[in-house]
Amino acid sequence: MRINPFPAWRPAAEAAAQVASVPYDVVDRAEAAALASNQPLSFLHVTRSEIDLPEATTPYDDAVYAAAHANFTALQKRGTLIRESAPALYIYRQVREGHAQRGIVAACHVDDYAADRIKKHEKTRPDKEDDRCRHILELRAHTGLVFLTYRDKSQVDALVQVTEAQAPLYDFTAADGVRHTVWRVSESPGLAKAFEGVPCVYIADGHHRAAAAFRVAERMRAANPRHTGQEDYNWFPAVLFPASQLKILPYNRCVRDLNGLTEAAFLKAVRRQFTLTANAGPVPTGTAVPTGTAAPPGKMHAAMFLGRRWFAMSWTPDPKANPVAALDVSVLQNNLLAPILGIADPRTDKRIEFIGGIRGTPELEQRVKTGRSAAAFSMAPATVDQLMTIADAGQCMPPKSTWFEPKLRDGLLVHTF
Numbered sequence: 001m002r003i004n005p006f007p008a009w010r011p012a013a014e015a016a017a018q019v020a021s022v023p024y025d026v027v028d029r030a031e032a033a034a035l036a037s038n039q040p041l042s043f044l045h046v047t048r049s050e051i052d053l054p055e056a057t058t059p060y061d062d063a064v065y066a067a068a069h070a071n072f073t074a075l076q077k078r079g080t081l082i083r084e085s086a087p088a089l090y091i092y093r094q095v096r097e098g099h100a101q102r103g104i105v106a107a108c109h110v111d112d113y114a115a116d117r118i119k120k121h122e123k124t125r126p127d128k129e130d131d132r133c134r135h136i137l138e139l140r141a142h143t144g145l146v147f148l149t150y151r152d153k154s155q156v157d158a159l160v161q162v163t164e165a166q167a168p169l170y171d172f173t174a175a176d177g178v179r180h181t182v183w184r185v186s187e188s189p190g191l192a193k194a195f196e197g198v199p200c201v202y203i204a205d206g207h208h209r210a211a212a213a214f215r216v217a218e219r220m221r222a223a224n225p226r227h228t229g230q231e232d233y234n235w236f237p238a239v240l241f242p243a244s245q246l247k248i249l250p251y252n253r254c255v256r257d258l259n260g261l262t263e264a265a266f267l268k269a270v271r272r273q274f275t276l277t278a279n280a281g282p283v284p285t286g287t288a289v290p291t292g293t294a295a296p297p298g299k300m301h302a303a304m305f306l307g308r309r310w311f312a313m314s315w316t317p318d319p320k321a322n323p324v325a326a327l328d329v330s331v332l333q334n335n336l337l338a339p340i341l342g343i344a345d346p347r348t349d350k351r352i353e354f355i356g357g358i359r360g361t362p363e364l365e366q367r368v369k370t371g372r373s374a375a376a377f378s379m380a381p382a383t384v385d386q387l388m389t390i391a392d393a394g395q396c397m398p399p400k401s402t403w404f405e406p407k408l409r410d411g412l413l414v415h416t417f
Contacts, residue, residue, distance in 0.1 A: 001117055001150075001198045003106035004235055005087035005188045009141070009414040010169070011041075015080050017172035019043050020180065020409035023144055025128075025208070026356065029059070041080055043411030045071040047135075047143055060131060065138040072139050081414070089185040089192065090413060091163045092145075092239050096178045096406040101245040102160055104191065105145065105182075105413050107235035108201075110217040113210055117200045118148065119391040122207045122399065125347060132212030133219075142213060142415040145408050146206035146238040149246055149384065155194045157242065159187075170412065178406040182413070201240055202391050204384075205404050210236065220417075232417035239408055243384045249357030249403045250381045252364055253332070254373035256351045259341045263307050266340065266375075270304070273315070273335040280312035296380045302332060303378040305361070305368050313377075323390050328380055329398045347399045354400035357381065 011019040018039060024047035027035065032048040049067035050057050057063060075081045090105035112118050136142055163183045170182040185191055203210055213236035220233040258266045270276060280303065296303050302313040315331060324330055337343040337352065346352050353373065355363055364376035382402050390397055 006107040007084040016170040089188040091183040103239035103241035121391040150201040152242040237415040250379040252355040253377040254353045277312040305376040356403040
């Protein structure tokens with residue numbers, strides 16, 4: 001693996017907390033607009049620039065990309081964003097509910113992505129790739145960081161700790177209670193050298209950003225007869241976290257209808273595939289679960305909210321199942337969502353919604369009680385080991401299998417080309 005320092009565009013210290021925003025893809029338009037309301041410096045004006053346009057404007061309208069470019073340029077001209085005088089690596093620490101994760105912010109090379117030294121575990125959607133490609137090309141910038149992880153390496157950890165003992169560039173706590181601290185690495189070559197011993201990394205979050213970065217580089221290469229492979233467009237920004245520090249929350253499911261079935265007929269069909277316990281909570285009685293996760297007690301369990309009550313779900317594992325088929329989300333998909341509800345392709349079917357575990361089970365209940373969904377499913381989280389095993393095997397996890405928390409903030413370290 002290669003990691004490279006880069007001269008980031010970043011907020012002036014006093015503006016960092018105002019600029020930093022949640023990733024573009026974890027909020028819808030209304031949520032983005034609410035977060036950016038009365039916040040003119042919020043980077044959401046760059047990553048979700050449709051919030052500054054008439055509400056009827058579609059996210060892929062030409063005007064959206066033009067507004068993103070204008071807003072990004074305005075932040076630079078007013079001095080809110082400043083450009084580093086020299087390339088650098090950074091350390092980015094996040095602390096949520098007492099748990100800390102520390103990653104290296106660096107530029108990664110698209111050739112490592114193509115060679116599968118940057119391993120994937122999800123398929124991407126062409127429309128979302130197209131959107132990120134155009135956004136990157138219009139701004140000539142990667143406005144967000146790809147979330148990568150690697151198997152722990154003590155030499156790298158020791159160098160990270162050296163930087164962490166120094167004065168940070170930023171240190172602020174966001175409205176959601178997550179503390180974000182960023183340091184510039186004073187000895188980038190040493191850290192980059194130590195990282196050469198890491199054979200590969202894994203995309204934890206940001207498959208569309210990474211895929212778009214690769215496609216943009218291909219396009220730029222084709223237009224450059226003097227291409228060498230070291231141009232800035234060959235690199236994209238990422239944060240690389242040691243695997244032991246990461247926490248995965250569940251990725252829950254909501255379905256809009258019961259595929260024409262009555263509630264009684266649906267329950268009868270489900271009972272043929274799963275063991276159900278009616279009137280159970282989202283977490284079985286006596287199970288200790290961290291605050292806010294609202295997850296079932298580990299593998300081979302889920303919970304279903306239907307008809308204003310919870311059902312605990314369990315099943316017997318298939319000893320012959322491969323690592324993908326053994327995932328809880330695969331069991332739900334292959335034994336309920338597809339055969340009973342007719343949701344054959346959850347990537348494209350508009351009848352299913354995916355709800356990050358950070359929102360908790362009250363969000364699932366609310367969607368069903370208000371009629372937005374007919375049923376909801378609370379899942380146990382996958383593990384980092386499962387992710388790595390599947391990626392190492394060259395396989396893909398089902399869509400929306402992992403929800404990493406805390407989320408990286410956009411706008412803190414921007415890579416341009």
